[in-house]
Amino acid sequence: MVIAVIGSGYVGLVSGTCFADFGHEVICVDKAKDKIEKLRNGQIPIYEPGLEELVDSNVKAGRLSFTTELTDAVRKADVIFIAVGTPSRRGDGHADLSYVYAAAEEIAASLDGFTVIVTKSTVPVGTGDEVERIIREINPNADFEVVSNPEFLREGAAISDFKRPDRIVVGVSGDRAKSVMTEVYRPLYLNQSPLVFVSRRTSELIKxxxxxxxxxxxxxxxxxxxxxxxxxxxxxxxxxxxxxxxxxxxxxxxxxxxxxxxxxxxxxxxxxxxxxxxxxxxxxxxxxxxxxxxxxRSMSKKVISAVGGDVRGKKIAVLGLTFKPNTDDMRDSPALSIIQALQDKGAEISAYDPEGMKAAVELVDNVTFGNSAYDVAKDAHALVIVTEWNAFRALDFSRLKEDMAVPVLVDLRNIYGKDEVAKHGFSYMCVGRPDQEA
Structure with missing residues (x-):
C-alpha cells in the first residue's frame, strides 16, 4: 500500500517511518526544502530515541522517501495522512487549522482514483467535515473518504507507542475507508492491538x-x-x-x-x-x-525560599529545560516560566539540558548555558532540577558541594531524598514531601 504523509514534523515523521517499517511504501511530504534535504541526507530534525536508525534502515530498504512535491505523492497514494501542525491560534486559543485546510486544498487538486484522506493532526470536532467540504468544493468528481485517526504518541517513547499501542482509534463514515484502514494497520491488528472504529466526530473528541x-x-x-x-x-x-x-x-x-x-x-x-x-x-x-x-511560575517560590528568601544577585543553576526527558521539545516547558520568574526577582541563571539547549537559546534571554551539571553549578547558590533526565539521577554531591557557593538542592521532580543529599552537607527542598527544609 502506498501512503503519503503531509507534514514531516514530529507526528508525520514518526508515523511515516513506522508505517514504512510495517512494509508500506511511504512518501513524506513537506514544504520546507531545507528539512527535506536534511532528511534525505539522514539528518533528523527532532530528537526522538531510535528514530534516526529507523529512518535510515527504511530509506535504504526503499520503503521511505522524502519530497517537497505534493502532487506526485498524492496521485500515487492509496492513503494520505494529514499530519501538519495545529498550534494554538494567537489571540483566542482555538486550534489554528489553517495548515490542515491548506493541505486539504492542495490534496483536492491532485486526487486520482479512490483515496482515503486521514486527519492525523490533532483537530477539534467537526474538522473532518470541513476537510471533506473543501475537497468536494474544489474537486466535485473526486472519489475519496475522509477519516479521523488521532495519534497517541509520547515524546521520548513515540516509536514503541506507535508499534505497541493501547488502541488505534479510527473515525470513519463508510465501509471502503474502514477496509483500507484495516489494511493499513493490519501488522498491529494481527498483534491484537485494539482497532476501534467509531464515527469521525467521536474520534476527534476522543483525542x-x-x-x-x-x-x-x-x-x-x-x-x-x-x-x-x-x-x-x-x-x-x-x-x-x-x-x-x-x-x-x-x-x-x-x-x-x-x-x-x-x-x-x-x-x-x-x-x-x-x-x-x-x-x-x-x-x-x-x-x-x-x-x-x-x-x-509559582515553583520559583520554592527556589527563593530555599536560598533564604531573596535571589537578587545570586546564581541559580537549572538542570533540565525540556518539558520532559528524552526530547528536545521546549514548548510550554515549566523551565521557561521558572527561569523568567527567578530573573524577575534578580537571579542570575545558568542552565544545562542534554538535548534542549539549542532550542532554549531562542526562548530565554540572559541565561548562561553550560556543558554539564557540574559546569553550571559552579558558584551557584542553588541547584534546581526541573526535568528528570537520567543524567541527573546520580549526581556527585561531594563534587557539587566543592564547586557551589551554597549547597542547596531544589528537586522539583522528587528524584532524590533528603537523607541522600544531607549526608553531603546539602539542604534539600522537594515537592509534596515532609523530608525537606526551608
Whole structure:
C-alpha cells in the first residue's frame, strides 16, 4: 500500500517511518526544502530515541522517501495522512487549522482514483467535515473518504507507542475507508492491538478527551502535593496508595512543576474553546488550565525560599529545560516560566539540558548555558532540577558541594531524598514531601 504523509514534523515523521517499517511504501511530504534535504541526507530534525536508525534502515530498504512535491505523492497514494501542525491560534486559543485546510486544498487538486484522506493532526470536532467540504468544493468528481485517526504518541517513547499501542482509534463514515484502514494497520491488528472504529466526530473528541483527562490527573496530584506539604503527608505515598486502585491507575501521578509540551497545553485550551462555542463548558478542564499555568511560575517560590528568601544577585543553576526527558521539545516547558520568574526577582541563571539547549537559546534571554551539571553549578547558590533526565539521577554531591557557593538542592521532580543529599552537607527542598527544609 502506498501512503503519503503531509507534514514531516514530529507526528508525520514518526508515523511515516513506522508505517514504512510495517512494509508500506511511504512518501513524506513537506514544504520546507531545507528539512527535506536534511532528511534525505539522514539528518533528523527532532530528537526522538531510535528514530534516526529507523529512518535510515527504511530509506535504504526503499520503503521511505522524502519530497517537497505534493502532487506526485498524492496521485500515487492509496492513503494520505494529514499530519501538519495545529498550534494554538494567537489571540483566542482555538486550534489554528489553517495548515490542515491548506493541505486539504492542495490534496483536492491532485486526487486520482479512490483515496482515503486521514486527519492525523490533532483537530477539534467537526474538522473532518470541513476537510471533506473543501475537497468536494474544489474537486466535485473526486472519489475519496475522509477519516479521523488521532495519534497517541509520547515524546521520548513515540516509536514503541506507535508499534505497541493501547488502541488505534479510527473515525470513519463508510465501509471502503474502514477496509483500507484495516489494511493499513493490519501488522498491529494481527498483534491484537485494539482497532476501534467509531464515527469521525467521536474520534476527534476522543483525542482531546484523552489528553484533557491526563492533564487533569497531573494537576490533581500537584494540588495534593501542596496539601501534603501543608499537613505533613508524603504525596508520593499518596500517589502510590491511590494508584494501586485499578480504577485510578498509577500513571501520571508524579507531582512536579506542572505539565508542558506540544499537546496538553494547546489541546486542553482548544477543548475549552470548542466547548464554549457549543455552549457546553468543561469547567474541570478550564480550571486545570488555570491551575497549571499558575503552578509553573509559582515553583520559583520554592527556589527563593530555599536560598533564604531573596535571589537578587545570586546564581541559580537549572538542570533540565525540556518539558520532559528524552526530547528536545521546549514548548510550554515549566523551565521557561521558572527561569523568567527567578530573573524577575534578580537571579542570575545558568542552565544545562542534554538535548534542549539549542532550542532554549531562542526562548530565554540572559541565561548562561553550560556543558554539564557540574559546569553550571559552579558558584551557584542553588541547584534546581526541573526535568528528570537520567543524567541527573546520580549526581556527585561531594563534587557539587566543592564547586557551589551554597549547597542547596531544589528537586522539583522528587528524584532524590533528603537523607541522600544531607549526608553531603546539602539542604534539600522537594515537592509534596515532609523530608525537606526551608
Amino acid at each position: 482531546y478527551a484523552g489528553n484533557a483527562f491526563l492533564a487533569m490527573k497531573i494537576t490533581f496530584i500537584n494540588e495534593l502535593a501542596d496539601l501534603s506539604e501543608a499537613v505533613g503527608a508524603d504525596v508520593q505515598d499518596v500517589a502510590r496508595g491511590i494508584g494501586l486502585d485499578n480504577r485510578i491507575g498509577s500513571k501520571f501521578l508524579n507531582a512536579g512543576p506542572g505539565y508542558g509540551g506540544s499537546c496538553f497545553p494547546k489541546d486542553t485550551l482548544a477543548l475549552v474553546k470548542t466547548a464554549q462555542d457549543h455552549a457546553s463548558p468543561v469547567r474541570l478542564i478550564e480550571t486545570t488550565c488555570s491551575i497549571n499555568d499558575q503552578r509553573k
